[in-house]
Amino acid sequence: MALKVCNTLSRQYEEFVPLEEGKVSIYVCGITPYDHSHIGHARPAVFWDVVRRYLYHKGYNVRLVTNFTDIDDKLIRRSKETGIPIAAIAEKYIQEYLECMDKLGVKRADVYPRASEVIPEIIDAVQALIDKGYAYESSGDVYFRAGRFLDYGKLSGRKPEDLMPGARVEVSELKESPLDWALWKRSKPGEPGWPSPWGNGRPGWHIECSVMVHKHLGPQIDMHGGGTELVFPHHENEVAQAEAVSGAEPYVQYWVHTELLNLEGEKMSKSLGNVVYLYELVNNHDPMAVRLYLLSAHRRKVLDFSGELLRSAEKGWERIQTGYRNALEFLANPAAQGLRDASKLAEATSQCRAAFFEAMDNDFSTQGALAAVFDLITAINAHVVPQDQAVPDPHARKRVAEAFGLLVQCLGILGLVPRTAGPALSQEPDLGGKLVDILVDVRNTARQRKDYATADYIRNKLAELGIVLEDTPSGTKVRM
RNA sequence: GGCGACAUGGCCAAGUGGUAAGGCAGGGGUCUGCAAAACCCUUAUCCCCGGUUCGAAUCCGGGUGUCGCCUCCA
Numbered sequence: 066m067a068l069k070v071c072n073t074l075s076r077q078y079e080e081f082v083p084l085e086e087g088k089v090s091i092y093v094c095g096i097t098p099y100d101h102s103h104i105g106h107a108r109p110a111v112f113w114d115v116v117r118r119y120l121y122h123k124g125y126n127v128r129l130v131t132n133f134t135d136i137d138d139k140l141i142r143r144s145k146e147t148g149i150p151i152a153a154i155a156e157k158y159i160q161e162y163l164e165c166m167d168k169l170g171v172k173r174a175d176v177y178p179r180a181s182e183v184i185p186e187i188i189d190a191v192q193a194l195i196d197k198g199y200a201y202e203s204s205g206d207v208y209f210r211a212g213r214f215l216d217y218g219k220l221s222g223r224k225p226e227d228l229m230p231g232a233r234v235e236v237s238e239l240k241e242s243p244l245d246w247a248l249w250k251r252s253k254p255g256e257p258g259w260p261s262p263w264g265n266g267r268p269g270w271h272i273e274c275s276v277m278v279h280k281h282l283g284p285q286i287d288m289h290g291g292g293t294e295l296v297f298p299h300h301e302n303e304v305a306q307a308e309a310v311s312g313a314e315p316y317v318q319y320w321v322h323t324e325l326l327n328l329e330g331e332k333m334s335k336s337l338g339n340v341v342y343l344y345e346l347v348n349n350h351d352p353m354a355v356r357l358y359l360l361s362a363h364r365r366k367v368l369d370f371s372g373e374l375l376r377s378a379e380k381g382w383e384r385i386q387t388g389y390r391n392a393l394e395f396l397a398n399p400a401a402q403g404l405r406d407a408s409k410l411a412e413a414t415s416q417c418r419a420a421f422f423e424a425m426d427n428d429f430s431t432q433g434a435l436a437a438v439f440d441l442i443t444a445i446n447a448h449v450v451p452q453d454q455a456v457p458d459p460h461a462r463k464r465v466a467e468a469f470g471l472l473v474q475c476l477g478i479l480g481l482v483p484r485t486a487g488p489a490l491s492q493e494p495d496l497g498g499k500l501v502d503i504l505v506d507v508r509n510t511a512r513q514r515k516d517y518a519t520a521d522y523i524r525n526k527l528a529e530l531g532i533v534l535e536d537t538p539s540g541t542k543v544r545m
Numbered sequence: 546g547g548c549g550a551c552a553u554g555g556c557c558a559a560g561u562g563g564u565a566a567g568g569c570a571g572g573g574g575u576c577u578g579c580a581a582a583a584c585c586c587u588u589a590u591c592c593c594c595g596g597u598u599c600g601a602a603u604c605c606g607g608g609u610g611u612c613g614c615c616u617c618c619a
Binding site (some may be wrong): 093094097102103105106107108138221224270292294296297298325332365367369373380381384387427432435438443446517524528533534535542 | 547548549550551556557558559560561566567568569570576577578579580581582583584585611612613614615616617618619
């Protein structure tokens with residue numbers, strides 16, 4: 066099967082062929098750590114984590130680089146307001162971001178370069194652009210001459226002449242043209258700066274990414290990601306800078322953008338006060354349910370966030386885990402030798418396998434892949450039944466192992482990790498587990514006496530503590 | 546003003562020409578002391594109007610609507 070990717074540059078689905086066989090280089094624009102990360106930041110992170118896992122599954126050696134913009138106007142402003150050094154602010158929010166990513170099951174990137182670490186490389190790139198006539202110095206600032214780059218506008222589909230009228234571009238007498246952008250900014254008093262051939266200054270925003278890509282991945286890369294709002298001007302400018310410096314074209318083979326995430330229909334904005342912070346979300350909800358929610362729509366569609374949608378994902382995630390446990394318990398029990406219909410389970414397994422990989426190959430359609438997972442769960446639950454309802458079958462264990470193996474593989478690619486806490490607390494030697502076991506015993510004794518008032522009381526009280534009791538033909542199950 | 550995306554059942558969401566995946570919610574059943582979980586059954590002709598085609602949610606044209614970008618932003 067061939068992987069197809071919808072490329073922002075061509076606006077078409079293209080078969081994925083890496084520059085170098087067996088290797089994939091990916092750069093994804095990261096965050097500016099001047100405040101708490103919000104749910105929107107998690108979308109590209111989770112999406113690219115899945116891409117990375119899938120490419121790995123397909124046998125590629127994947128190298129992923131994501132930056133932190135730790136020099137920026139917002140950080141400078143924040144530092145002035147609070148009196149806290151820029152580096153300390155950045156460090157705090159970078160750590161918080163990484164902790165949230167860990168909880169969401171996002172694997173760490175191979176490199177997390179920071180703008181402040183590549184100042185020499187940035188100065189070299191800016192100098193190279195000046196030398197080639199693509200940039201000019203003006204009162205201590207250095208600007209990129211947009212008009213000089215003939216392909217300017219090819220990524221975003223904009224023509225330079227369209228951008229002039231009505232556009233709210235920054236007007237500056239220092240620029241030759243309103244379209245030009247700053248590669249290097251002279252530091253004002255009190256602002257951080259680094260010595261350069263043009264005086265004390267700091268890098269403009271766009272240049273850091275091109276430089277980091279070049280430094281960590283080379284002049285040309287396979288995939289570049291980020292939110293759609295970055296297509297113009299950020300990525301457009303990046304292309305111009307990178308190709309002007311290196312002469313290598315295309316800078317990026319596949320531009321893969323993720324759509325934005327809205328909050329109850331509106332753009333998240335601090336001024337509106339409708340921001341959902343990631344650390345709160347991840348601490349108050351099962352991070353895996355959050356992850357499932359983030360994967361519930363294709364990356365190129367706007368995703369809306371609401372409590373209702375999160376609850377929906379939480380229920381769905383519980384369902385997946387129930388099926389997972391169901392198969393696991395069967396396999397853990399050597400006496401289990403029967404299924405409702407072993408051949409149907411086998412058939413369903415192979416259909417789900419095909420559907421899952423077809424969806425993933427189709428521009429990483431995680432929602433389609435999830436549909437296959439849910440179908441697999443349904444098949445497992447329908448056929449892995451209590452043994453008194455099962456039909457003994459010599460292939461039963463093999464069939465369940467296949468289905469479970471596929472489930473583990475699919476969840477692994479999607480990065481969804483079921484709770485590993487055993488199905489029964491009795492397997493855990495801690496005091497709490499033992500106490501619950503005693504209560505379950507007491508309750509079952511009461512049930513035998515038909516003392517349902519006592520039985521329900523115990524069940525309800527445990528439920529209040531988040532401990533769920535389920536009576537099944539094979540005994541009472543305990544779930545946390 | 547320019548560029549672009551999207552409009553599918555109560556909510557969310559697939560579908561890249563052949564007769565509508567999946568999740569949540571709802572209804573009916575099975576199971577259960579009752580629950581829970583699970584399983585089975587059940588709810589759509591795809592914004593509107595034209596056109597192309599044997600055949601379109603899927604292609605083309607025109608409307609209407611929602612949203613995003615063009616200024617910091619995942």
